[in-house]
Amino acid sequence: MIVSMIRVTVNGDARRFDGPLDVAGLLARLDCKGKKVAVERNGEIVPRSAHGSTLIADGDRLEVVVAVGGG
Amino acid sequence: MKDSLVVAGSSYGSRLLVGTGKYRDFAQTRAAVEASGAQIVTVAIRRTNIGQNPGEPSLLEALPPSKYTYLPNTAGCYNAADAVRTLRLARELLDGHDLVKLEVLGDPHTLYPNMPETLKAAQQLVREDFKVMVYCSDDPIQAQMLEAAGCVAVMPLASLIGSGMGILNPWNLQLVIDKVKVPVLVDAGVGTASDAAIAMELGCDGVLMNTAIAAARDPVLMAKAMKKAVEAGREAFLAGRMPKKLYSAAPSSPTEGTISPSQSKAA
Numbered sequence: 001m002i003v004s005m006i007r008v009t010v011n012g013d014a015r016r017f018d019g020p021l022d023v024a025g026l027l028a029r030l031d032c033k034g035k036k037v038a039v040e041r042n043g044e045i046v047p048r049s050a051h052g053s054t055l056i057a058d059g060d061r062l063e064v065v066v067a068v069g070g071g
Numbered sequence: 072m073k074d075s076l077v078v079a080g081s082s083y084g085s086r087l088l089v090g091t092g093k094y095r096d097f098a099q100t101r102a103a104v105e106a107s108g109a110q111i112v113t114v115a116i117r118r119t120n121i122g123q124n125p126g127e128p129s130l131l132e133a134l135p136p137s138k139y140t141y142l143p144n145t146a147g148c149y150n151a152a153d154a155v156r157t158l159r160l161a162r163e164l165l166d167g168h169d170l171v172k173l174e175v176l177g178d179p180h181t182l183y184p185n186m187p188e189t190l191k192a193a194q195q196l197v198r199e200d201f202k203v204m205v206y207c208s209d210d211p212i213q214a215q216m217l218e219a220a221g222c223v224a225v226m227p228l229a230s231l232i233g234s235g236m237g238i239l240n241p242w243n244l245q246l247v248i249d250k251v252k253v254p255v256l257v258d259a260g261v262g263t264a265s266d267a268a269i270a271m272e273l274g275c276d277g278v279l280m281n282t283a284i285a286a287a288r289d290p291v292l293m294a295k296a297m298k299k300a301v302e303a304g305r306e307a308f309l310a311g312r313m314p315k316k317l318y319s320a321a322p323s324s325p326t327e328g329t330i331s332p333s334q335s336k337a338a
Contacts, residue, residue: 010121011118011119011121012118013121030119030121030122031121031122032119032121035119035129036129036131036164037119037164038116038160038161038163038164039163040156040159040160043156045159045160045162045163047163048163063118063160064118064119064121065116065117065118065119065160065164066116066117066119066129066130066164067114067115067116067129067130067131067141067143067161067164067165068092068114068115068116068117068130069090069091069092069093069094069097069100069114069115069130070090070091070092070113070114070115070117070144070146070281071090071091071092071093071113071115071144071146071232071279071280071281071282
């Protein structure tokens with residue numbers, strides 16, 4: 001299997017991962033497994049049901065968010 | 072008949088909505104929210120701290136969404152596009168929950184709302200089937216435009232966010248209340264219990280506050296006070312206050328039968 005390096009931006013920070021990688025795999029590597037989060041990829045929501053089937057591509061911009069206290 | 076706040080077809084016994092920010096910890100957040108009797112709580116959507124201990128408590132555990140109606144906000148957004156993106160993320164995060172608080176700020180110092188961007192975001196969110204409660208200026212025409220855009224509630228400021236300055240322009244609030252049919256909630260500016268009572272006495276349908284409770288010396292006690300103030304103000308509004316007049320020639324006690332008849336005639 002060819003392992004390719006994927007460069008992505010997660011929450012504004014540049015990161016590198018070994019590919020191929022889907023959103024579920026990315027969340028696991030970010031220690032977000034089991035945490036209630038929502039994911040946006042290149043400006044589009046990735047529904048939870050699609051985390052396992054959405055592949056991350058080189059250059060993707062991802063946002064991983066949670067609910068926090070606020071007014 | 073029960074006097075409920077009805078927003079987007081759902082009824083709420085409490086007319087006090089509270090924010091969940093600025094508390095010492097989640098235990099204090101929960102204690103204050105419980106004391107306030109609020110059923111709707113606002114939350115913010117933020118980037119997760121990557122690398123944070125996954126076992127760390129979360130707001131969702133402290134205030135279970137099964138018990139409270141979450142109102143995700145767009146605090147910190149300065150344009151319509153960011154606000155819409157934030158609420159799409161919120162809907163995904165909260166499993167399709169579509170009741171949201173839209174706020175688009177215009178200035179980081181005053182946190183005064185940017186109304187053109189707010190209206191633009193409201194229109195887009197309504198197209199996407201969100202139920203939008205919208206933070207706005209206390210301009211009755213803007214409020215009408217937001218209502219026409221399909222917002223389910225308008226939430227004018229009483230004074231600036233976090234200022235605690237109270238109800239600075241009751242006349243404009245009155246105009247907003249008179250001009251729109253959707254619920255009107257004061258959002259921002261309340262500092263203490265009497266401010267909340269005044270808002271409700273004017274005929275507001277509810278009050279949303281965060282700092283007034285969280286920044287009190289004893290937040291839980293202030294939350295209790297706010298609950299009573301909102302209830303008292305609502306009841307006073309429903310009861311219909313007496314007209315104001317500078318003086319009255321009608322004392323509350325009988326004018327006849329006093330032991331000094333000559334004076335009672337003079338009164």
